[in-house]
Each structure stands twice: as C-alpha cells, then as structure tokens.
Amino acid sequence: MSKQPFLRLFFGVERPATRAPASRLVAAIRDQIRSSPALEGCRLPPVRVLAHQIGVAKGTIQTVYDELKAQGIVESRNREGLFVSRREGAIAPAAPPSSGVSPPKLKPIPLLKRGAPERRPGLLPLSAVFIDPRLLPRKRLADCFRSVLASPGMPGTYDVQGLRALREWIAARLRRRGIVAHADHIVITNGSQQALDIVLRAIATPTIATENPAYAVGKRLAELSGLEVVGLKVDPFSGLDLGLWERQLRDHRPGLVYLTTNFQNPSGYSYTTGQLSQIAAWSRELGFGVLEDDWGSDMLSYSEFRPSLRTLGGENVLYMNSFTKKLLPSLRLGYLLGDERTIETLVHTKRVSSLAVPALVEAGLLEFLERGYYEAFLRTLHEELDARYRHCLDLLDALMPEEVRWTAPGGGPILWLDLPRAISLRDLEERMRRRGVQIVTSEDAFFGEPHLHGFRIGHAYLAPAEMARALELLARELRAVLGRRAA
Numbered sequence: 043m044s045k046q047p048f049l050r051l052f053f054g055v056e057r058p059a060t061r062a063p064a065s066r067l068v069a070a071i072r073d074q075i076r077s078s079p080a081l082e083g084c085r086l087p088p089v090r091v092l093a094h095q096i097g098v099a100k101g102t103i104q105t106v107y108d109e110l111k112a113q114g115i116v117e118s119r120n121r122e123g124l125f126v127s128r129r130e131g132a133i134a135p136a137a138p139p140s141s142g143v144s145p146p147k148l149k150p151i152p153l154l155k156r157g158a159p160e161r162r163p164g165l166l167p168l169s170a171v172f173i174d175p176r177l178l179p180r181k182r183l184a185d186c187f188r189s190v191l192a193s194p195g196m197p198g199t200y201d202v203q204g205l206r207a208l209r210e211w212i213a214a215r216l217r218r219r220g221i222v223a224h225a226d227h228i229v230i231t232n233g234s235q236q237a238l239d240i241v242l243r244a245i246a247t248p249t250i251a252t253e254n255p256a257y258a259v260g261k262r263l264a265e266l267s268g269l270e271v272v273g274l275k276v277d278p279f280s281g282l283d284l285g286l287w288e289r290q291l292r293d294h295r296p297g298l299v300y301l302t303t304n305f306q307n308p309s310g311y312s313y314t315t316g317q318l319s320q321i322a323a324w325s326r327e328l329g330f331g332v333l334e335d336d337w338g339s340d341m342l343s344y345s346e347f348r349p350s351l352r353t354l355g356g357e358n359v360l361y362m363n364s365f366t367k368k369l370l371p372s373l374r375l376g377y378l379l380g381d382e383r384t385i386e387t388l389v390h391t392k393r394v395s396s397l398a399v400p401a402l403v404e405a406g407l408l409e410f411l412e413r414g415y416y417e418a419f420l421r422t423l424h425e426e427l428d429a430r431y432r433h434c435l436d437l438l439d440a441l442m443p444e445e446v447r448w449t450a451p452g453g454g455p456i457l458w459l460d461l462p463r464a465i466s467l468r469d470l471e472e473r474m475r476r477r478g479v480q481i482v483t484s485e486d487a488f489f490g491e492p493h494l495h496g497f498r499i500g501h502a503y504l505a506p507a508e509m510a511r512a513l514e515l516l517a518r519e520l521r522a523v524l525g526r527r528a529a
C-alpha cells in the first residue's frame with residue numbers, strides 16, 4: 043500500500059524561527075491541528091524535512107515532536123511515521139465559517155431549473171440520449187489505448203488545435219459525406235459541448251437564436267454567457283412555422299443561430315431539405331452565422347441520407363459533431379469545423395479556455411479510427427439500433443392509451459411522446475421513479491410556456507426487454523391517471 047502524503051504545516055511569512063524555542067513551534071503546530079478537525083489522521087513531515095523547511099536544527103524538531111507526542115496531539119504508527127491523533131481531531135471543535143470571509147461570488151443561477159437530469163443508478167433511463175453502453179466496442183477501444191500507451195509514438199505533449207492526424211482523418215470522412223472540410227479548419231474539442239462553449243465565448247453579437255424546445259444545457263450555457271437567446275418554435279408533429287421563424291429572425295437579428303438539424307434534442311425533429319435551404323438563404327440575406335450541431339449523424343443508417351446545413355450554407359456555417367454519443371461517452375471527444383476566417387479565433391478561444399483536450403485520448407481514438415474499427419462498429423450498431431427503434435414504435439402502438447401521441451423520426455436516438463394536458467408531468471415523473479423508471483420532462487428546454495406536453499424517449503439505450511418493461515409500466519400509469527380523470 044502506498045504511503046499517505048505529508049501534512050503541510052505553515053509558520054507565517056516572516057523567516058520564522060531560526061531561534062524559535064521548541065515551545066513556540068509546539069504551540070504553532072498544536073494550534074493548527076486544533077483549529078482544523080480535517081487534519082485528524084494526517085501524516086506529519088519527517089524531522090529532517092520540517093527542519094529544512096523552517097531552518098532549524100533537526101534536534102529542535104525532534105524535541106517538538108516528542109513534546110507533541112507526550113501531549114497526545116500526535117501519535118506514531120509502526121514504521122509509518124507520526125500522525126495527528128484521532129482523539130485530537132475528534133475533540134477539536136469544528137471551526138465555524140469565519141465571519142467576513144466569503145467564498146468566491148458566483149452567479150446565483152443553478153445549472154438548470156430542475157437540476158441536471160443525472161442518471162440515477164437502479165432506474166431504467168427511458169429518456170437517455172446515449173447508446174446502450176453494452177453495445178459499445180469497449181474491447182477494441184481498450185486494445186487501441188493499450189497499443190498507444192505502449193508505443194514510442196505516445197504523445198508527450200499536445201497540439202492546442204488537436205492532434206493533426208486525427209483532424210485529417212475527420213476532414214477526410216466529412217468530405218466523403220459531402221462536407222467541404224480541411225484539417226486546418228478543424229478544432230478538436232472536449233465533447234461537442236466544448237465546441238458550443240467556444241463558439242458562444244467567441245461570438246461578437248449579443249443575441250443568438252436556437253430551437254424551442256432547445257438542447258437545455260446548451261441554452262443554459264448561452265444564458266450563463268450573458269447572451270440573449272431567442273427560441274424558434276419546433277413542433278415535431280407539424281414541423282417548423284417558417285413564417286414565424288422569419289419574423290423572429292428579422293425582429294431580433296441574432297448574430298448566430300444554433301440548430302441541431304438531425305433528431306433535435308429533445309423533440310427528435312429532423313429538418314427537411316427545403317427548410318435547411320430556406321435557413322441557409324436567410325443566413326446569407328440577414329447576415330447571421332449558423333452553428334450546426336450534427337449530433338445525430340452516424341447513429342442510425344437513415345441519418346446519413348440527410349443533407350447538412352454546412353453543405354447547403356457553405357462556410358457561413360460552423361459545424362460541430364462528437365464521438366461521445368456514438369462511440370463512448372467517456373471519450374469526451376468532439377470537433378468543430380470553421381474556415382480560414384474563423385479558425386484562428388476558435389483555436390485561440392479554446393487555448394484560453396482549456397489549452398487542449400488530452401492528447402492521449404486523441405491518440406487512442408485515432409488508433410481506433412485508423413484500424414477501420416469505427417466503420418465496422420457502425421455497421422453492426424446500425425442494425426441493432428434500427429431494430430430497437432422499430433421495436434419501440436411497435437410497443438408504443440400496442441401499449442399506449444389512444445389520447446397519447448408520439449413521433450416517428452425515422453431513427454436517431456430519441457422520439458417525442460406527447461401526453462394530454464390533464465396529466466401532470468411532475469407527478470408522472472415521480473410515479474415512474476417509484477416504479478423504477480426515470481423520465482426527463484425537459485421543462486428547462488422551453489422558452490416560456492411549453493407548447494408540447496411530454497418527454498423524449500431514448501430508444502437507443504434500453505435493451506428490448508427493458509424497453510418493453512419501461513413502456514408497460516408507463517402505459518399502466520397513464521391509464522391509471524387518465525381513468526381516474528374520466529371517472
């Protein structure tokens with residue numbers, strides 16, 4: 043077992059105690075230990091180290107330690123050294139927060155009104171946006187990471203913009219999907235969340251627009267960045283009201299429009315080519331930039347057939363994507379594609395925000411991509427996810443009461459389930475939790491009064507039997523509530 047680190051002791055700033063009598067040092071150490079119960083059980087520095095630190099003879103420190111031992115403040119443990127006595131820590135009163143000293147002043151805004159929808163262990167996450175971790179290629183990833191760690195090419199430093207070879211691989215793949223991309227214009231990010239963060243930090247205009255309902259954490263990030271955020275209504279059943287969008291865009295003149303054009307989170311909506319072309323045309327006419335979040339690509343075979351705004355809108359569009367949702371959430375690797383006019387600012391913004399993402403992780407992912415594992419993985423993943431998507435729709439058809447409706451987005455990770463207004467979402471969330479199922483009701487995603495009343499179902503996360511169980515329980519709860527209302 044490795045040894046415990048040493049406690050740091052402080053003796054004031056003035057060159058202390060060359061002549062300090064041992065008694066003053068005893069008092070100084072005792073006061074520190076008594077004023078902080080957290081020190082209980084901590085290990086004291088060796089005699090020679092403390093003697094060197096404060097510039098006194100070793101014999102003086104030995105005397106000090108002997109005295110502290112005699113007072114029961116410290117105790118020696120076999121061959122391990124001296125430790126602050128348990129008894130001493132236990133009797134020391136907890137120091138009250140000293141008045142007049144405040145922690146750093148933070149904005150009084152919680153991350154999300156409802157709190158972050160963290161996954162609760164033991165509950166079936168019916169609204170998860172992730173792919174089932176059991177489907178992910180952990181072994182192959184582990185092989186690649188092992189190989190990188192063992193190789194002489196293991197990166198010892200980092201490139202702020204991201205590993206060049208990884209950027210080249212990504213650019214080549216984007217080009218195969220019809221997106222003009224050059225490695226020089228790509229920044230590797232800590233998930234696509236950092237891509238969003240970089241753009242929101244760098245944007246020079248005070249107003250942006252995004253979908254309503256929005257990707258809630260992105261909306262919150264924009265608000266925390268002090269931006270005014272305009273919500274553009276998306277109805278996954280009837281689509282976009284482009285007339286309304288146009289009025290809002292002309293009235294508010296956002297400098298940036300952030301859109302998730304495939305399987306938007308949380309509505310599951312995918313834009314049509316006509317809608318994308320219209321947005322690209324407005325972007326040129328009204329002079330706003332677009333940030334396209336392509337999170338849903340690669341997640342189902344269908345998703346590849348949708349055009350990207352970057353293709354239609356050209357370099358007016360910043361494009362972001364991520365490996366976290368389709369490969370492994372813990373990789374936390376995403377990327378942002380700009381062009382020669384924007385890339386310098388984007389890279390510089392990343393530099394000041396985080397310097398770089400871990401180059402080791404970049405190298406491990408690159409190994410995985412270069413061995414051809416990604417495309418092979420996607421082939422099997424698509425089959426499984428297509429089957430899960432169809433299975434989920436079949437279950438909804440078979441189980442849901444007729445007042446409930448849902449979308450059939452054609453793929454992606456999520457669909458939207460909409461409920462009669464008479465059902466309280468909070469109440470349903472709680473009832474489902476008691477039955478072992480977690481739903482996320484997305485209130486934070488809306489601007490003002492929500493025009494939808496329901497939640498997203500993540501059909502890529504739960505295994506077929508789990509999905510059947512979760513939806514059976516949901517149907518039972520809904521029937522119970524609706525039955526009570528009708529009675």
Ligand SMILES: Cc1ncc(COP(=O)(O)O)c(C=O)c1O
Pocket residue numbers: 171232233234235236257302306307335337363364365366367374375376
């Ligand atoms: C639409 C959308 N964009 C971006 C992100 C950020 O994801 P990551 O940082 O894992 O790439 C999420 C996360 O759920 C998301 O739903």
